[in-house]
Amino acid sequence: MDLRELAVRQVRGVGPRKAEDLKALGIESAYDLLEYFPYRYEDYHIRDLAGVKDGEKITIEGTVYGVPLVQMYGRKKSRLACKVLVDQVVITAVWFNRHFIKDQLTSGTRIVLTGKWEQARLQITVSEHEFPDRGGASRTGTLQPVYSVAGPITQNWLRKAIRQVLAEYGQWVEEILPEELVARYRFISRREAFSLIHQPKDWEEGRKARRRIVYEELFLFQLKMQAFRALNRGKSDGIAHPVDSQAVKQFVRSLPFVLTDSQKTVVAEILQDLKQPYAMNRLLQGDVGSGKTVVAAVALFAVVKAGAQGALMVPTEILAEQHKRSLEKMFASYGIEVTLLTGSLTEKQRREALASIQMGLTDIVVGTHALIQEDVVFRRLGLVITDEQHRFGVNQRSILRRKGLNPDVLTMTATPIPRTLAITAFGDMDVSTLKELPKGRKPIKTYSVPHDMLERVLRFIRKEAAAGRQAYVICPLIEESDKLDVQNAIDVHAQLTYHFPDLSVGLLHGRMSNQEKEQVMAEFSDNRIQVLVSTTVVEVGVDVPNATLMVVYDAVRFGLSQLHQLRGRVGRGEHQSYCILIADPKNEVSRERLKVMTETNDGFEIARRDLEIRGPGDFFGTKQSGLPEFKVADLMSDYEILEYAREDAAKLVAQSEFWTAARYLPLRDYLQREQVFGGRPFD
Template identity: 70%
Template sequence: MNLNEIPVTEVRGIGGQKAEELQALGITRVAHLLEYYPFRYEDYSIRDLTQVKDGEKITVQGKIMSEPVLQRYGRKNRLSCKVVIDHFFVTAVWFNRPFLKDQLAPGREIVLTGKWDQRRHQMTVSDSEFPDRGTSKTGTLQPVYSVGGSLTQHFMRKATAQALTQYSAMVSEIIPAELLRKYRLLPRRRAMEIIHRPQGTEDGNEARRRMVYEELFLFQLKMHAFRAITRNRADGLAQQVDLPKVRAFVRGLPFTLTPSQKKVIAEILQDMQEPYTMNRLLQGDVGAGKTVVAAAALYATVTAGCQGALMVPTEILAEQHNRSLTAMFEPYGLQVALLTGSTTARQRRELLASLQMGMLDILVGTHALIQEDVFFRKLGLVVTDEQHRFGVNQRSILRRKGMNPDVLTMTATPIPRTLAITAFGDLDVSTLRELPKGRKPIKTYWVRHEMFDRVLGFIRREADEGRQAYVICPLIEESEKLDVQNAIDVHVQLQQAFPDLKVGLLHGRMTGAEKDEIMHRFKDGEIHTLVSTTVIEVGVDVPNATLMVVYDADRFGLSQLHQLRGRVGRGEHQSFCVLIADPKTEVGKERMQAMTDTTDGFEIARRDLELRGPGDFFGTKQSGLPDFRIADMMVDFETMELARDDAAELVARQEFWTAAEYIPLRDFLQRELIFDGDIMD
C-alpha cells in the first residue's frame, strides 16, 4: 500500500467534516496532504525594536505592565495593555479577542507577533503566546498554506505534522539515483519533512529546490511519455486535405497573409495529413491574425470531408467569430452555425439534427458545445480560443466528440518561444510574430494621477471625434486595505464629468447576461465610455474604440497591461493607451517604461520575466502557466529546461520502459492515465 491509496481520514485528528473541507482543496489521500506545500513562511524570530521599520510585521518578547482595557463598539471590540519591550513602553492592541483579557496579567511574560506602528509606539497583534505555558512558535519558521472554509493555519500545520509523524517512513523516492547525484538533491523524505517544518532559510531553500525539480521533472516526463506513446500509436485522423482548394481560399481573402501566417498554416496542414493526432498551440500577439489561421485550418478539415468546432469563452466572442467565419466561408458554400446558452430550444433541436447528419460544416460556440446531446457526424478539427479560460476537462470532452480529432489551441498571451516549448512539451508550438499590414501601432503614454484632468480632456476629444474609450480600474468598489481607484467611484466621476455622454459600467459581479448586454451596447455605439475591471481583458472587437485608460496601472502585470492595450487599435483610426500610475518602487517605474517603449507582446513578456527575477524561499509563489503546487514557470524556468532535457533523454531510452529502477516512474505514469491517452490537453 502506498500513500496515494491511504485516505486522509487515517491521519489522527482528521474527521469527516474536515475531510470534506480538505477535499475542496483536492486533498483526499495522505499523499495529497504531504504534497500540499506551504506558499510562504512566517518568521517568529525575536526582533530588536531599534532595528525595526515602521509597518513591519515582527515578533517581540516583553512583560505586561498594565491592566488590560476592553472597549466595545457594537459587535466589535478592542483589547489593549502596556508592555515593556527592550526598555520601550509599547501599547499592544488586539481586535475582537475579548477572551484574552483574563490572561493579560501584569508582570507576566508575553511574546507578541504583529504590525509595528513606529509613530504611536503601538503594535497591532495578530498572534500572542505566553512562555510560561511551555509550547511556543518563538524562534521558528511557520508554514503558511492556502486554506478555505473553516480550515485554519493551525489545523493545517497540525494535520501535516501528524501525517509526517505517522507516514514519513512510507515516503518513497521517485527521482532516479543518477539525477539525485547529478543535482545533489535531498532525499524525498528529508525534503518533505523540511518543507513543512524548516529549521532555517538554507535548508528550506534546499528542500524547495528538490521539490521544484521533482514537480517539473514529473510534469515533463508526463508530456514526453504521452508524446512518445501517441506518436507510436498513429491512431489519429490522417485527413485527405484538398490543398489546391485551401490555397484558393487563402488567395481569395481580401488581404495578404503575413509570412508568419503562411508558415503556421503550412505547419498545421502538414500535421492534419499525418496519421497521428495534431496537438498544436498557436500563440500570437494581440491582433496578429490568429482567427484567419484558424479559418484556413477549419476550411481544410471540411475539404477532407470532416467537420470543425471552434470553442470560445464568451457568447459575445462566439457571435463575433460566427459572423467573421460565415462571411469568409459563404462564397465556398460552407454551413456555419452558432451554439450558445442563448440558442432557443427550437433552434437548438434543428441545429443538433443538422450537425449529426453532417449538414453543418463548422460549429462555433461556448461551453455549450460540450453538452451531452451534441453529436458530430465526423469531427476532424477542434479549435479552442483563449485556451487558458477552459478547464482541462472541458477541452478533453470536446475532443472526445470525435475519433481523435486534430486539436489547435490558441492564445493571445505571448510567452517567449523557448518558455512555451518547455512548458507545453506535449504541444507543437506555432508563433505569429508580425502584425498584418496597415495596423497602426498604439501610442502609449504614462502619466501621474495629478494629470487626470488632462486624461478627461483626452476622452472628450475622442468622443467629439465619434470614438469610444475604455477606462479600467483594479477594483470593483472601495477597499479599506488598498489605496487604489475603483470602478464604481470612477463610473460616478465620469458620469458627472460627461453628463452628455453615456458612461457604462462592467465588472465581475455581474451575471453573464448583464456583461453581454453592456458589451453589445458598447459595440453598437450606445455607450461612449466603458468603465470596467479586467473582465474586459479577453474580449470583443470594437473597431471604434480608440482609447484605453488604465487607472493604477502599476497594480497590473505587464502581460495583463499589454492584453488590455490590445482591446483598442482594431480599426482604421489611430489608437492610444494611457497608463495612470505613481509607482513607489524602481521595478514599478521600469514596468511602466517597458509599456511605453514597445508594443511587441513577446518583448513585453521577456521584460516581465526579467523584472520578476528569481524566486525567494520566503516569497509568495507567483502563478504560472500551467499551475504548479510549488514551482513557478517564470521563476524556475532554468530548472524547467533541465527537467525537460532529463525527461526527454530518459523516455528515449529502452531501459526506461523495462528496467526495475524506473518502476516508480512508470507507476506514476500509470496513475496519471498516460497509457490510456487521456491526459495533457
C-alpha cells in the first residue's frame, strides 16, 4: 500500500471538516500525517526538586498537605492554592481558573503536578495534574510530542490521529535507504524511526529516531542535487574549450604579483571544467580582497585564447568601469578587446558596442544589467561570470546564460558562506573557495569605541587625511527618524563638513540617482573627496586603495557579515588600514558581535558566528536564499551529518548500478516523484 495515495479522510476519526483543517497544515494523505514530525517534546518524567532551575517546566510527585484555598476575582476568575509535600519539602501548588478541583485535593492524596517552577516562592503554577492512585490514562513518565498546530486542530487531537495512523498503517512504511547505508551507520529501520519519533519512551529512543530521520532528509536532498548534476553532466551540451595551458601559464607569469596557493587551486579547477564537454556551473566564494577578479581574468583569458567570448556582469556601473580598466591593464600585451556595456553609454557608443559584440570583434564584455537586454547578441559566448551573484535574480542570470549555447558559468561572491550552507544552498554547483589573502596585505586593525569618544575618532580622521589618505564614514539611516535614535547620513555629512572646513566631505545614499552616485564615487576614487559619508550602498563598491579608514556609526545596527563587508572597503593598498566601530552595546548579543569583529579578520569565521546568531534564513535573506526547509534537520547542529550525506549521495549516483539495480528502485522512484529527471531540483 502506498500511504501517499491514502487520503487523510480515510484515517479513522478524521471527518470531512477535520480533513479540511489538516489541509491548512499541508496534510492531505496518511503519509503526510506520519511525516508531520514533532518539533519538541514535553517531558513528564518525575523530577527531584534538587537542581531544578527557576522558570523551568517540571513534573513532580507529592502528597496533598493541608486544606486548599480558593480566591475568586474578576468575573469567573479564580486562584486555587494548596500545600503539597514533595521530597520532604512543603511547596505551594497554584491552579488558575480550576477552583472546581478543590474537593479532590484531600489531605494525604498522592498527586502528580506539571507546571512552571518558581524557586523563590517554592511554588509551581500547575498546567496539568494527575492522581496516580485513581487509575485512568496517564502521561506520567512519558515524553509527549509537541506539533505545530493552528485553527481547530489541537495537540491532543493531532497526537491521537497520528497514533491511529501508526497503529493501522505503520506496517506499510517502506524502507528507502539502501541496506549498506543502514548497516554502516547502524540506523534503526524507517518504520521504527517513524514510530519512535512520534512516541518515544525516553530521550534515547527519540535521539535514535531523530538521527535516522535527519540523515534521511539530508541524504535525499543531496541525492536530488547529485542526480541532477550527474544527469546533466552526462550530456555533451556544453563547450569543450581547447585550453592552451602554456599560454595561460605565460599570462599568469606576466602578472605583477604571484598567485596565492588558493588562487592556483581554484584556477586549476576552473581550467579543468573549461576543457569538459559539459557546461561548468561553479560558485567561487572568497573573502573581501582575496583576489577573485584575478581568477576571473585567468578564466576569461583561457576562453578567449580558445576562440570564444566572455561576459562579466556586475551590479553597478562604477564597478563595471573598474573591472574594465583592470582587465585592459592585465591584457594590454595580448591584443584582447574589452568592451564596456552599461546604461549610461550614449546611443552611438551603444550601437558600436553591440556591433562589435555581435561580429566577434569584442572578446570580453563587462557590464551591468545592460548585458541582458534583448538586442545584445554574442557571436560565440563561451563563459559567463556574475560578480556578487546575490545582487541578481535567478531570471537575470539565466537570461545572460541563454545568450550562448550552454556557456560555462562562474558565479562569484564576496559573502563568505560556511561550507555547510554553500553545499546546501548551491547543491547543484561546484564550490571553490579562496581561503587566503594576497601576500603583502596588512591586516585591518579594528577597534570598538563608545559614542563619547567621537572627538578622538574625528582627530584620527584628520590625522589620516593629513597623511594623504581617505576615510569612509558609514551611517545606518539616510535622514533623521522619530522612531530610531541613530545617526543619519545627512546630519553626519553636515557635521563633518563643518568640522573639516579644509577637506572635501562627500555624501552617498540610496535615494540619489545612479548618475549622482557614480559621480560621487568617481570623485572619491580620484581623491577629490577625502571623507565619504555614506549608507551601506558602499558595501560592494569601487576599489579605492588610498582609503585607509572605515568608521561605522551605531555599529550594533548592522549584522556581522555586513560589518565585515564594509570593513573590506579599506585595506586594499600598501598603507595600514583601520576600522572603527562606534557603538554603545546594551545587550550581550551586541557586545559579542563587536568582540568578534575586533578579534578576527577572517570572513569565514565571521560568517560562522553570524550564522549562529541569526540563523540560516536571516543570514541569506529569506526570499533569495534558495535554502530548503527540512522537517527535522537543522543546518547548524547537523552540519556533520550533511557532509556525510552529500558524500554518500555523490558516490551512489556515480555508480552505474544505482541506475539499474532493483535495490535502488525506492530511491529512483523518489527522484521520479521529485521530477529530477525532468526539471531542476528546486523546481
